[in-house]
Amino acid sequence: MNMGVQESILPGVSLKKGSNIMIYGPTFAGKAMFTRTMFKKFVKAGYCGIYVLTRESAEQFIDWFGEEYDSNTVKIIDCVTKSMTGDAKDTEAIKRETVMNLTGISAKINKFLEEFWRKGNRNIILVFDSLSTLLMYLNLQTVFRFLHILTGRVKMTGAIAFYIVEEGMHDEKTIVTLKQLFNGMIEFKEENGKKFVRFVSPFTKTDWLEIHVDEGGVIIT
Amino acid sequence: MKVVTGIPVLDDLIDEIPNGKTLTYWINPEVEGDVFAMQTIYTNVEEGLKCAYTTITISPESILAEFEEFGWNVKDFENFEIVDLYSEYVGYPSKYKYSANPLKIDEVCGLLKNVLEEFDVIYIPISSIIDVCGDESISCIESIFKLVKEKGKVLITSFVSWPYPEKIKKIVGDLSNAIVKIGGIHHRVILGYYYGLVKVDWKNVKSKSILFKLVRPGGVRAYIPKILVTGPYNAGKSTFVHAVSNVALSVDRLGTTVALDHGHLEYKGFSIDLFGTPGQERFDPILRMLGKDALGVILVVDSTKPETFPRAKQMLESVTHFGLPYVVAANKQDLSNALSPEEIRKKMYLPEDVPIIPISASKGEGIFKVIDALLDILVGSWKEGENEFEIST
Known part of the structure; x- marks a missing residue:
């Protein structure tokens, strides 16, 4: 079954506006591709999107997005290029920031939210790919403070936000601390060469669903 | 030496930042406030004062590019230096005269104190230092604030008001001689930005809030809502x-x-x-x-x-x-x-x-x-x- 549309993220799972969701699982389990595919579907369904990249450049993301990429509705915060070259220029739709400058990232997310809001767009999706990169450079307390403000803003604006976290890169305390900030989690696992996904929240836990991942996207079977 | 902020309206209110004083830009975490310190430093560099700008979460090259974007070519001035706490943190050797590894807070503290001796005006991003070096680095910050007074220099700091412990906020608030708050006008999203003088201990002034926009090139520009x-x-x-x-x-x-x-x-x-x-x-x-x-x-x-x-x-x-x-x-x-x-x-x-x-x-x-x-x-x-x-x- 193809992934759902609009606020529906998995069969039988819909999200309320203002939700902050953690995307959690081991490396190569399909988290990033799942999240991108979902992001693209939300955008196709009329959402405006903000994608925060910490592992690849804006240009690589746009290449993946393909011809459907529209700079009016998809804004990117590229936290890779500036760390490498220092002289990359911003555009209306692409803002560059170093991954450690949380104030810069926060201000840029807000500028995009303001832009969407002023144009009358109220359906907004935000993806942060990934928190694990932040945690490589900054301590948990600092990242927590940043997320405390960001998740609050997502609630206020009625956006829907997803934050990718790598399983196995952080200790249990880190994961437990981060979980406090989120309304639910999309969890991934790999078993016998097969990939699975499920949704977990304080009120719901779905069964594990098998997924197929390739460069083009994710299919839920 | 006369040190000014270079920020519209603010200098009319406070005239100057006297020697031995610290001015803190107290920034809402969702607002682009770094430019205030950049504008202050550039204004004083242009006036011929020896100024140092500390960076820890942004590479020195990016900082210089940002200065340039606002039309402030600080690198053309011999009286300007970068204090680089970034390069060693991300594993590169620094090419700047003043550098240290921020994971060694004593080293950072020693470097900043030396810089303070040599320069008239120094900028330190306090909250970024706390973010990278941990909450315990506040004692280093405290000692620098005290040294500024002792040596008669001028310290410009920025403090992004993330949800830090009250104790940290109080130390920074109490030790700053002047505080300029930079905030957002919000209704679900931030719709506009303002700054205002909320503390100054060397002059009797009335509080004033000014709405601003950032102009590239140009910097902070006051505007009427x-x-x-x-x-x-x-x-x-x-x-x-x-x-x-x-x-x-x-x-x-x-x-x-x-x-x-x-x-x-x-x-x-x-x-x-x-x-x-x-x-x-x-x-x-x-x-x-x-x-x-x-x-x-x-x-x-x-x-x-x-x-x-x-x-x-x-x-x-x-x-x-x-x-x-x-x-x-x-x-x-x-x-x-x-x-x-x-x-x-x-x-x-x-x-x-x-x-x-x-x-x-x-x-x-x-x-x-x-x-x-x-x-x-x-x-x-x-x-x-x-x-x-x-x-x-």
Whole structure:
């Protein structure tokens, strides 16, 4: 079954506006591709999107997005290029920031939210790919403070936000601390060469669903 | 040496930053506030003072590029230096004369103290140091603040108000001789930005808030916010604009506004432009155009004419489409058949959290409560007399 549309993220799972969701699982389990595919579907369904990249450049993301990429509705915060070259220029739709400058990232997310809001767009999706990169450079307390403000803003604006976290890169305390900030989690696992996904929240836990991942996207079977 | 901030209006208020003093830019985490320190440093570099700019979460190259983007070519000046706490942190050797590994807080502290000896003005991003080096680095910051006083230098700092422990906020707040708060005007999202002097211990000044925009090149530019005053025909919009403004002017034909009312108001440290829109439907395109870059809306309704409420609601919807916050001024409350604010709320189906202020624009009653209610939504509790830091002299 193809992934759902609009606020529906998995069969039988819909999200309320203002939700902050953690995307959690081991490396190569399909988290990033799942999240991108979902992001693209939300955008196709009329959402405006903000994608925060910490592992690849804006240009690589746009290449993946393909011809459907529209700079009016998809804004990117590229936290890779500036760390490498220092002289990359911003555009209306692409803002560059170093991954450690949380104030810069926060201000840029807000500028995009303001832009969407002023144009009358109220359906907004935000993806942060990934928190694990932040945690490589900054301590948990600092990242927590940043997320405390960001998740609050997502609630206020009625956006829907997803934050990718790598399983196995952080200790249990880190994961437990981060979980406090989120309304639910999309969890991934790999078993016998097969990939699975499920949704977990304080009120719901779905069964594990098998997924197929390739460069083009994710299919839920 | 005379050290100034280089920020519009601020220098008129404080004249200069005397030797031995620290000025802190206290920044809302969602606002781009680093440019304030950059503008201060560049202004003083241009005046020939020896200035150092510390960076820890952004590469020195990116900082120099940002200076350049604002039109400030600091690298052309021999009296300017970067203090590089970034390169070693990310594993590169630094090519700058002043550098240290931020994971060794003693090394950082020693370096900053040396820099302080050599330069007239030094900038330190306090919160970034805390973010990278941990909360315990506040003791290093404390010792630097004290050294500034002892050596008669000028320290410029930035403190992004993430949810740090109160103890940290108090130390930075108490040790700063002047605090300029940089914040956002918010309604679901941040719609505008302001700065204001909330503490200064060397001069007796009145608090003032200034709205600003960032201009590239140019830096911080003060600007006057636009508030829309809208409402149905004959609701009393022009009377309201004239009553509340220091100066106002209307374009009328046979007593009815056919273009715009424009009023200017200096109130509680804010400089506000009020634009009254014509109430007739044929002018609705103007309404939508004005809504695009306004910061808030005052809807004036005639409390004695409920039959005009659907039109009022229609006008409100066309401007609040842009996400603007609004308050309702229930006018003509001096007339005997006026509906109460609660009756108006019911008839207009307005949410409970929308302020409806009873006024009589012709008698000037309640009109400033309308402005207060809107400012309260726009800038929250930060109003004169309710500052996070008291102005002290």
